[in-house]
C-alpha cells in the first residue's frame with residue numbers, strides 16, 4: 001500500500017539562528033528510514049509524468065522503487081545511467097518546476113520529494129567510498145571542452161564513456177564552474193562537488209585548469225592541435241550593473257565577484273586566506289533571484305547585522321526558488337519589495353547609503369510580468385555600508401571576439417541548433433548558460449548531454 005500522506009517527510013536542517021552564523025550545510029539530508037518512508041509515497045505511475053519534467057531523463061519511479069525496497073545501490077546505478085552529478089542535482093535543481101512540478105501527488109498535497117531522495121541516494125553511495133571502475137574502449141578521436149561547469153563536465157563524461165579522448169580547458173584554478181565559485185558552501189558543499197567531478201575524471205577525462213580559451217589558446221588553434229570537435233560551455237559569468245550613480249564607490253560588488261571571493265578565495269577565512277571582502281553592518285542586495293538570495297545569506301553569515309533584499313517587483317514575482325526565499329526569511333533577511341535603487345551615495349570613497357524609490361505594479365510588459373512603475377515623490381535613503389548587485393549575467397565576450405564565424409545573439413549568447421547544439425562554426429558545439437543566458441544546472445547538463453550525442457554521431461562517421 002502506498003503511503004498516502006499529503007506531506008513530504010520533513011528533512012532535518014540546522015536551526016535558522018544557528019546556521020546564519022556558519023557556512024555548514026543548511027539541510028542535513030534524510031536517514032535511510034526517512035528516505036524509505038518518503039519513497040513509499042510514490043505511486044509508480046504507468047505514464048511517469050515526473051520524468052517528462054527531467055531534462056536529463058532520470059528514470060525517477062524506477063530509482064524510487066529501489067529506495068522503497070532498501071536497495072540503495074540499485075537506486076544509485078539507476079540514476080547514474082542518466083545523471084553524472086546526482087548529489088549536486090539533488091541539492092540545487094529547481095525540482096518544483098521540473099520533476100516534482102509534474103508529480104501526480106502534487107495535485108492533492110505535496111509532490112514526492114524526488115530531489116531529497118536523489119540527494120539521499122547519492123550521499124549514501126558516496127559514504128560507502130566505493131571505487132568506481134569502468135572499462136572503456138578508446139576510439140582515438142580527440143574532443144576539447146571549454147569550461148568545467150555542469151554543461152562542460154556532463155559533455156566530457158558522456159563522451160569519455162563512449163571512448164573519446166577528452167580534454168577540458170578551464171579558466172579558473174578549480175573545476176566545477178558556478179558550482180564552486182557561485183553557489184555557497186551552505187547550499188552545496190565544495191568537497192561533494194569535487195567528488196562528483198572526480199568521478200567524471202575517473203572516466204579518463206583530462207582537465208587543464210588556468211587556461212583561458214580566447215587568450216591562452218583560441219578555438220581555431222585547438223582545431224589545429226587536432227581536436228575534431230569542440231564544445232563550448234563557458235557559462236554566463238559577466239555581471240550586469242544597474243547603471244546608477246555611485247556604482248564605482250568602494251563597497252559596491254557584483255554578486256559574482258562577492259560570491260567568488262567568499263567561495264573560491266575563502267574570504268570568510270581572511271586573514272588566514274589572503275582575499276578580503278568588505279561587509280558593512282548593513283548590506284543591501286539588489287535583485288530577487290537565486291544569486292541575490294545566496295549573496296544576502298552569505299553577507300549575513302559574514303557578520304552583517306541587517307541584510308536587505310531590494311527588489312523592484314513584489315513577492316509573487318521573486319524569481320528565486322521558493323525554498324531559498326523561505327530559508328532567507330528564516331535567517332533574518334529583510335525583504336524590501338517594490339523598491340528600486342536610483343543612486344548609491346558615499347563618504348570618503350566608501351558606500352554610505354543607497355537611495356531608493358517605491359514602486360507599484362502596472363500593466364503586464366512583453367515578458368507577461370506586471371511592469372514596475374515609480375511612485376512619484378517616494379524616494380528614501382537606506383543606510384548601508386555594502387551594496388551587492390545581483391541583477392543578471394551574460395556570457396563573457398572573449399570567445400566570440402576570438403572565434404571568427406561563430407554567430408551570437410545581440411546579448412552575447414552563442415546561437416546553436418536546438419537538437420544538436422551545433423554552432424555556425426564547423427565542428428564547434430555549445431550549451432548551457434553561454435547559449436541560454438543564466439539558467440539552471442540541470443538545463444546546462446541536458447545541453448551537454450545532447451551535444452555529446454551529436455558529436456558522437458558526427459565523429460563516429462569519420
Ligand code: FAD
Pocket residue numbers: 092093094146147148149150151152169170171172176177178179182183184211212213214233234235236237259290291294396398399431432433434438439440441442444
Ligand atoms: P558555468 O557553471 O558558469 O561554468 C562555466 C565554466 O567555464 C566556468 O568554470 C568558467 O570559469 C569557465 N570559462 C568561462 N570562460 C572560459 C574561457 N574563455 N576559457 C576556459 N574556461 C572558461 N542553478 C540551479 O539549477 N539551482 C540553483 O540553486 C542555482 N543557484 C545559483 C546560484 C548562483 C550564485 C549562481 C551564479 C547561479 C546559480 N544557478 C543555479 C545557475 C547555475 O549554476 C548555472 O545555470 C549553471 O552553472 C550553468 O552551467 P554552465 O556549465 O553553462 O556554466
Ligand code: SF4
Pocket residue numbers: 041042043044045048049050051060061102103104105112114
Ligand atoms: Fe512517483 Fe510522482 Fe513520478 Fe508518479 S509522478 S511515478 S507519484 S514521482
